[in-house]
Amino acid sequence: xxxxxxMPSPAPPxxxxxxxxxxxxxxxxxxxVIDNGSTNLxxxxxxxxxxxxxxxxxxxxxxxxxxxxxLLFGDGVDVEGGAKIQARTPWEGDVLLNFxxxxxxxxxxxxxxxxxxxxxxxxxxxxxxxxxPMHSRSLTSELLFEQYSVPSVAYCVxxxxxxxxxxxxxxxxxxxxxxxxxxxxxxxxxxxxxxxHAKRIPWGASQSADYLLKLIQLKYTSFPTRVTPAxxxxxxHNFCAFAPDYVALLRSLSSPQALREADRIVQFPYALQVxxxxxxxxxxxxxxxxxxxxxxxxxxxxxVRTEKLLQKETDLQHLLNLREGKVDDTKRExxxxxxxxxxxxxxxxxxxxxxxxxxxxxxxxxxxxxDGGEDTEEPTFPLVDTPDADLDEDGVKEKKKxxxxxxxxxxxxxxxxxxxxxxxxxxxxxxxxxxxxxxDLGGWVRKMRSEQESLMTRIRERGRRKAALSDRKSAAxxxxxxxxxxxxxxxxxxxxKRKGGGEDTFGANDADWAIYRKINTAAPSxxxxxxxxxxxxxxxxxLLHDPSFTTHHTHxxxxxxxxxxxxxxxPTYDESNAEGLCRIHLNTERWRVCETWFSPAMAxxxxxxxxxxIQNVLARFSDSEKGRLVxxxxxxGGPSQLPGLVPRLQATLRPILPxxxxxxxxxxxxxxxxxxxxxxxxxxxxxxESVGVSRAEYxxxxxxxxxxxxxxxxx
Amino acid sequence: xxxxxxxxxxxxxxxxxxTPQLPSLAEQLSYLEAPRPxxxxxxxxxxxxxxxNLKAVLTQEREREKAERERRRLExxxxxxxxxxxxxxxPTYTSIEAPPSLLPPRHYxxxxxxxxxxxxxxTKLRYHDKSIYELIKGLSxxxxxxxxxxxxxxxxxx
Numbered sequence: 122x123x124x125x126x127x128m129p130s131p132a133p134p135x136x137x138x139x140x141x142x143x144x145x146x147x148x149x150x151x152x153x154v155i156d157n158g159s160t161n162l163x164x165x166x167x168x169x170x171x172x173x174x175x176x177x178x179x180x181x182x183x184x185x186x187x188x189x190x191x192l193l194f195g196d197g198v199d200v201e202g203g204a205k206i207q208a209r210t211p212w213e214g215d216v217l218l219n220f221x222x223x224x225x226x227x228x229x230x231x232x233x234x235x236x237x238x239x240x241x242x243x244x245x246x247x248x249x250x251x252x253x254p255m256h257s258r259s260l261t262s263e264l265l266f267e268q269y270s271v272p273s274v275a276y277c278v279x280x281x282x283x284x285x286x287x288x289x290x291x292x293x294x295x296x297x298x299x300x301x302x303x304x305x306x307x308x309x310x311x312x313x314x315x316x317x318h319a320k321r322i323p324w325g326a327s328q329s330a331d332y333l334l335k336l337i338q339l340k341y342t343s344f345p346t347r348v349t350p351a352x353x354x355x356x357x358h359n360f361c362a363f364a365p366d367y368v369a370l371l372r373s374l375s376s377p378q379a380l381r382e383a384d385r386i387v388q389f390p391y392a393l394q395v396x397x398x399x400x401x402x403x404x405x406x407x408x409x410x411x412x413x414x415x416x417x418x419x420x421x422x423x424x425v426r427t428e429k430l431l432q433k434e435t436d437l438q439h440l441l442n443l444r445e446g447k448v449d450d451t452k453r454e455x456x457x458x459x460x461x462x463x464x465x466x467x468x469x470x471x472x473x474x475x476x477x478x479x480x481x482x483x484x485x486x487x488x489x490x491x492d493g494g495e496d497t498e499e500p501t502f503p504l505v506d507t508p509d510a511d512l513d514e515d516g517v518k519e520k521k522k523x524x525x526x527x528x529x530x531x532x533x534x535x536x537x538x539x540x541x542x543x544x545x546x547x548x549x550x551x552x553x554x555x556x557x558x559x560x561d562l563g564g565w566v567r568k569m570r571s572e573q574e575s576l577m578t579r580i581r582e583r584g585r586r587k588a589a590l591s592d593r594k595s596a597a598x599x600x601x602x603x604x605x606x607x608x609x610x611x612x613x614x615x616x617x618k619r620k621g622g623g624e625d626t627f628g629a630n631d632a633d634w635a636i637y638r639k640i641n642t643a644a645p646s647x648x649x650x651x652x653x654x655x656x657x658x659x660x661x662x663x664l665l666h667d668p669s670f671t672t673h674h675t676h677x678x679x680x681x682x683x684x685x686x687x688x689x690x691x692p693t694y695d696e697s698n699a700e701g702l703c704r705i706h707l708n709t710e711r712w713r714v715c716e717t718w719f720s721p722a723m724a725x726x727x728x729x730x731x732x733x734x735i736q737n738v739l740a741r742f743s744d745s746e747k748g749r750l751v752x753x754x755x756x757x758g759g760p761s762q763l764p765g766l767v768p769r770l771q772a773t774l775r776p777i778l779p780x781x782x783x784x785x786x787x788x789x790x791x792x793x794x795x796x797x798x799x800x801x802x803x804x805x806x807x808x809x810e811s812v813g814v815s816r817a818e819y820x821x822x823x824x825x826x827x828x829x830x831x832x833x834x835x836x
Numbered sequence: 837x838x839x840x841x842x843x844x845x846x847x848x849x850x851x852x853x854x855t856p857q858l859p860s861l862a863e864q865l866s867y868l869e870a871p872r873p874x875x876x877x878x879x880x881x882x883x884x885x886x887x888x889n890l891k892a893v894l895t896q897e898r899e900r901e902k903a904e905r906e907r908r909r910l911e912x913x914x915x916x917x918x919x920x921x922x923x924x925x926x927p928t929y930t931s932i933e934a935p936p937s938l939l940p941p942r943h944y945x946x947x948x949x950x951x952x953x954x955x956x957x958x959t960k961l962r963y964h965d966k967s968i969y970e971l972i973k974g975l976s977x978x979x980x981x982x983x984x985x986x987x988x989x990x991x992x993x994x
Contacts, residue, residue: 133861134861134865136864136865137865181868184860184862184863186860187860187863189863190868191862191863191865191866191868192866192867192868193862193865193866193867194865194867197862197865197866200861200862200865201862204862213890214890216890216893216894216929218888218889218890218893220881220886221886224881228867228872228875229867231872231874232867232870232871232872236873236874237871237873237874238873238874239873239874240874240876241874250929251932252927252928252929252931252932253929254893254894254896254897254929255896255897255900256888256893256896256897257893260885260886264881267876267879268875268876268879268881269874269875269876270874270876305932316927316932317925317926317927319927319932320932320933320934321932321933321934322934323933323934332986335986336949336986339979339982339983339986342979368942368951371944371949371950371951372951374950375950375951375964588973592958684966684967684968684970685967686948686964686965686967686968687948687967687968687971690948709948709949709950710949713944713949720937720939720941720942721937722937722941722988723944723987724986724987724988725985725986725987725988725989726988727936727937727988728933728934728935728936728937729934729935729936729937729938729939730937733934733937733938733939734934737934737935835926835927836926836927836928836929
């Protein structure tokens with residue numbers, strides 16, 4: 122199953138639709154409806170059919186080129202890297218906290234609505250978080266009343282308004298609100314949210330996307346491109362689903378075949394490396410050029426060498442002439458001559474001549490060797506056998522020297538002979554093996570294979586021992602410590618025995634010393650290298666002669682072989698396959714990520730999951746109320762559209778409820794806009810006026826006080 | 837969407853040499869200069885209140901809830917029988933938080949996500965089978981730590 126999906130490249134943000142006309146609403150006091158969600162901001166007048174909407178994010182920054190300060194909202198933030206860095210949202214996770222960003226976002230909304238009056242003179246209805254923290258509400262109220270001078274504000278809970286939009290006033294139901302950074306369970310009886318029994322799970326779509334991103338990063342530790350949170354969000358919405366029975370699904374997935382079926386491949390953009398193809402002629406030309414260069418260099422070196430040699434020869438000739446001329450000169454003249462040539466005395470001159478002579482000799486020898494192969498001439502050592510008594514002082518010295526040289530010469534000859542013998546032996550062995558192979562190929566293969574097997578076992582054994590030694594408590598490590606202790610102990614032999622002539626026999630057997638190698642963990646084992654080289658040799662022979670032995674059977678490929686399960690979970694691609702290297706395989710993750718809503722503990726959040734929380738919430742109601750609630754389970758919020766949620770909830774709820782209790786699970790008709798539509802619908806009823814906080818009330822009681830009503834918070 | 841691409845191309849082209857005074861897309865999108873007559877010019881926002889961080893807000897909320905509960909307890913003692921049951925419990929942001937799970941935790945493989953009947957005693961990683969165990973053996977200490985962190989287990993630094 123190769124289902125490859127390309128990661129879409131981000132589209133440039135579109136220009137927003139032109140601002141709508143304000144004429145219709147000017148001094149009409151049309152209610153203004155704002156759904157201040159943590160992902161999207163939806164706004165508009167209550168009389169419109171649908172809201173205007175944009176990502177609830179702003180960026181204030183200076184453009185690099187023109188150095189002009191800019192302020193962007195929503196999708197526009199993506200237009201430039203500089204803006205993205207400066208992006209701010211009013212929400213911090215689940216809490217409305219950043220009021221500068223909120224002010225900028227509301228400014229944008231009011232500009233788009235073309236409000237040109239001195240104040241925002243419209244009664245307002247705005248969403249807030251379920252049981253919103255007082256701080257958030259009081260600052261929002263302050264902003265609305267003092268900055269925009271609105272006449273009144275009513276706060277409501279978005280999912281309750283979505284329920285109102287879908288089921289009308291006075292309905293019963295259990296609202297499951299899937300928000301960006303949290304998930305809430307809100308029971309509703311006769312249209313009224315029973316917030317005292319509501320619960321919130323600190324897990325939402327953003328946490329799930331983060332979890333998916335973390336899993337991907339763990340699975341692909343060296344992915345060539347950076348996977349962004351936006352991309353992981355895209356993967357969450359396109360590939361992930363709820364499993365009706367997660368454990369059963371996992372069991373079915375443990376077979377590689379099923380895993381392969383479940384695999385989805387995400388192809389990230391990649392750049393093909395253009396490799397320069399060189400024709401054989403070109404390669405030949407390059408090689409030729411290189412050879413030519415080498416030859417030239419060699420020639421130059423040879424020329425320099427001969428020049429030097431010539432120079433030395435003339436020098437030597439000159440100095441010899443000088444020395445010969447000594448007899449003709451007076452002592453004084455001679456000294457003068459020596460000094461002008463740069464010598465202190467006769468000895469220095471002699472030494473230089475000697476040195477030159479030996480240099481020349483060496484150089485000539487080298488030349489001869491280069492010309493005519495090895496120097497086969499055997500040196501003679503005439504003085505070695507002469508007794509010392511027959512020699513003078515210099516002779517003795519010379520004899521010593523010759524002795525040394527002779528020893529060296531003989532050693533070299535011995536080594537050469539040894540090598541030759543070895544080679545012969547090897548040849549003989551090879552020949553024997555060859556005969557054996559030709560006579561009985563099957564037997565030979567069996568023998569070789571068993572040898573390879575035993576070597577591999579030995580290597581594996583060694584690896585296991587090494588691993589065991591790194592653990593202080595393992596049997597191998599303990600045995601080693603025991604060995605060390607007994608070696609260090611003085612009385613390896615009982616005292617009695619020692620007195621009675623019992624000797625310490627350690628070392629009598631050569632194998633005794635092996636203990637020191639055994640306890641030394643730091644030194645690299647020479648056996649290992651030996652085994653490896655032998656193994657390589659055997660494998661090479663097998664590869665050459667055994668037709669059934671392929672590269673897959675070699676130790677290297679066996680050791681690096683991954684189990685089928687691992688290679689299906691995360692198939693590997695060849696280093697040169699740029700396309701494959703930029704692929705992400707999603708399989709178990711597709712359900713693992715959604716499962717976190719039902720058990721956040723999987724991702725390290727110590728909270729009950731959705732199923733448990735629903736059970737807790739229902740437990741506080743009487744059976745008849747319970748029946749009214751579960752008859753209408755209502756799903757709100759974007760993540761509720763992930764596939765498989767309804768069957769999963771059915772599977773979760775059925776066992777915890779009496780069998781005669783009917784369970785109906787339905788979703789909002791339009792999860793994104795329904796809260797706003799419900800608010801707009803409600804804002805046009807007569808009841809709306811009674812639930813809002815007026816300006817006078819704000820000034821009297823402060824920004825925290827609200828009226829308690831069916832769609833709003835109680836605190 | 838062709839109009840998008842068209843817009844962008846135009847904006848990019850305008851950055852060139854011929855007509856540099858044409859605004860870029862970001863400049864077109866910016867609403868910094870848009871008039872805001874609806875704002876109160878005399879409103880001075882209190883920056884100190886606005887700059888509260890999340891932790892402070894949640895702590896404040898928790899303390900509020902505690903104080904509220906205490907107040908109502910005292911009221912109940914003073915008022916005796918006549919008030920009790922009348923006022924419903926007022927939920928707050930901290931009080932509606934879901935409790936920790938009481939169900940026995942299921943074990944899933946840290947590497948594959950499959951069921952994990954085993955736990956490696958050395959790394960404490962949960963694993964599915966022998967082949968995953970071999971993979972775990974080859975993991976570096978930092979990789980092990982990251983796998984554990986994904987499950988919310990923060991290993992103790994030795």
